[in-house]
Amino acid sequence: MKEKRSSATPQVRGWCPGAWRPMATGDGLLVRVRPPLGRLTRARMLSLCEAAETWGSGLIELTRRANLQLRGVNEAGWPELMAFLVEHGLAAPDAAAERRPALLLAPEWREGDATYEAARLLERRLADWPALPDKWGLALDAGPAPVLGDVPADLRLERSIEGGLVVRADGRDLATPVADVEAAVALMTRLAHWFVDSGGLAAGRMRRVTAPLPGWAAATAAWAESSDDTPGLTPGSHPAGRVVGLAFGRATAASLRAVLHDDITGVRVTPWRRLLLEGEHASTRDAAPDDGLIHDACDPRLAMDACPGAPFCAQASVATQGLAQALAERRSEGPGESAAGRLHISGCAKGCARSGPAEVCLTGRDGRYDLILGGRADDTPVATGLGESDAIEYLETRDALRL
Ligand code: SF4
Structure with a gap:
């Protein structure tokens, strides 16, 4: 029988951690690194591994906005960690530079293409942008079809269905055509100022500013749809x-x-919780060891x-990672991401690991799990108060692990 969720709600912080502004979590400080142009050289990636092991717990996470983060940093070690990150090009030199809007690039950009050129121009010009809400972000996604549609962004650089460049302000039905990358960056800059002048700082996100776009940003073009709904x-x-x-x-x-x-x-x-290792080809390597x-x-x-859960997140009352691994082992014959359905294990109703619905969702509450079918972590459950073994048995008996 369906039961209404508890009125207990997760804490919504409304700001994003960074390196200069780490977030206290259940296992210490969480320090987030934003790779410039969505890429780290091999040397920088090795430095990040060194930092994780020297000042953190050794875990490195890749977020849904393509940032990397270290866990388990203690407050006493944080200043030394910051000096290391700045020295190795892994953090901005100061907190103000870090607070500039995040640039998310379609990962398969090529040097000289519109995605790459827009990112390079924006990197130079963002210092002159107005202060914007923490969660503000730009998606640079100017390949033939967008691939970042599932990732929240306030402004997007994409293609129209005719193939020209367009700028999309989030929440609008049409996009604004632009002549070239230079014009796109100029328009994005102007729209950022317009957002602030239109009360955007109080609204928080572009989609919540309901005023029509100004005449100089008239949205007249339909944008190209993603040709593939499978994450890239x-x-x-x-x-x-x-x-x-x-x-x-996450990985060690x-x-x-x-x-x-x-x-x-x-x-x-x-x-998409994946890394592209530039320059290496699987055919040149032996079969990968079981390296996690x-x-x-x-x-x-x-x-x-699956989100970090307990003990990593102070809001969690359940150890999501252990249950996720146990369920993964029972799905070992599964068809990977070509599966018709997803399984979501969330430490609380906030649903950090997945904002959309999943075929099966287990949400932690007061040390037990609620079971939600076809919904989000905060939707109404069909069963409540499940322990880990109950949850596994419930799903096994209903064949729900063979999604
Ligand atoms: S969903 Fe997971 S990571 Fe997010 S706040 Fe809840 S317990 Fe923490």
Whole structure:
């Protein structure tokens, strides 16, 4: 019988952690690193691994906005960590520079293409933008079809259905055509000022500013739709190198270091919990060891989402990662991300690991799990108060693990 959720609600902070503004969590400070142009050289990635092991717990996470974060940093060690991150090009030199809007690039950009050129221009000009809300972000996604549609962004650079460049202000039905990348960046800059002048700081996000766009930004073009609803970059060989997945968005620094072979030139981050290792080809390597990374497109963990849970997050009352791994082992014959359905294990109703619905969602509450079918972490459950073994049994008896 369906039961209404508890009125207990997760804490919504309304701001994003960074390196200069770390967030206190259940396992210490969380320090977030934003790779410039969505890429770290191999040397910088190795430095990040060193930082994770020296000042953190050794875990590195890849977020849904393609940022990397260290966990378990203690307050006493944080100043030394920051000096290291700045010295190695992993953090902005000061807090003000870090607070500029995040740029998310479609990971398969090429040097000289519109995505890359727009990012380079914006990097130089964002210092002159007005102060914007913490969560503000730009998606630079100017390939033939967008790939970042599922990632929240206030402004997007994309293509129209005719193939021209367009700027999309979030929440609008049409996009504004622009002549070239220079014009796109100029328009984005002007729209950022317009957002602030239109009360955007109070509204928080572009989609919440309901005023019509000004005449100089008239939105008249339909944008190209994504041609594929499967998240991009399948683990395995890629024309630019090799893709590896991070199970539930995290890996140890030791695992990552082990795949950073000498022939890798850089590592691109993605919002899909996968890294593109530039320059390495799977065919040149032996079969990957069981290193905690995902190398196989059929890995059942690709069809699962799990947040850090307890003890990593202070809002969690359940250890999501252990249950996720136990369920993944029972889905070992599963068809990876080609599966018809997803399984979401959330430490609380906030649903950090997945904002959309999943075929099966287990949400922690007061040390037990609620079961939600076809919904989000905060939707009404069909069963409540399940322990881990209850949850596994419930799903096994209903064949729900063979999604
Ligand atoms: S969903 Fe998970 S990570 Fe997010 S606040 Fe809840 S317990 Fe923490």
